[in-house]
Amino acid sequence: SQTIHQWPATLVQPVGSPLSLECTVEGTSNPNLYWYRQAAGRGLQLLFYSVGIGQISSEVPQNLSASRPQDRQFILSSKKLLLSDSGFYLCAWSPGGAGQPQHFGDGTRLSIL
């Protein structure tokens, strides 16, 4: 069966520090991969999605970036965190193709001080 792993579960970072969140999927090949952010009291905001290695679509302009160095690995990065980057970050995968259900990891709670 397919599984998705996200780490760390919680992270506290100072303003201006870099960020790297990692997500890996097991048990499937060529998945679509997604990064979302959920701020307190707000809905899920799609940040990036990828339909293949090296293919990244950005939905929201910001100081975050994403990379997909391997088929089942998706990384969310920032060079300098802002206070507004605080939130709950979720990685998800879906089978290749359009109109597929998405399967989420357990998320990373990021607090910026």
Next chain:
Amino acid sequence: SQKIEQNSEALNIQEGKTATLTCNYTNYSPAYLQWYRQDPGRGPVFLLLIRENEKEKRKERLKVTFDTTLKQSLFHITASQPADSATYLCALAPPNSGYALNFGKGTSLLVTP
């Protein structure tokens, strides 16, 4: 602009009753609509997908309807149980993207014994 609207107020119902949650959308022409469940501090879990040519879909105690004329989906939980208490999210694919999903902010459901 596209909007997905779900009842922002929490829905409180008694165990055994049917819970009905609403999802309205504007400026979408979706080929399908998805429903997810999210528990506090966890990632959303996929429940059901309904396509534009399907009026109704069922899965155990869950039923989803999809009215593309009214631009509305209804999500029903019959014989509700306290374990059904969670936030329920509806999601649609934005125009020109068959891969990404836009989520509503969700409706919180509380089932009391």
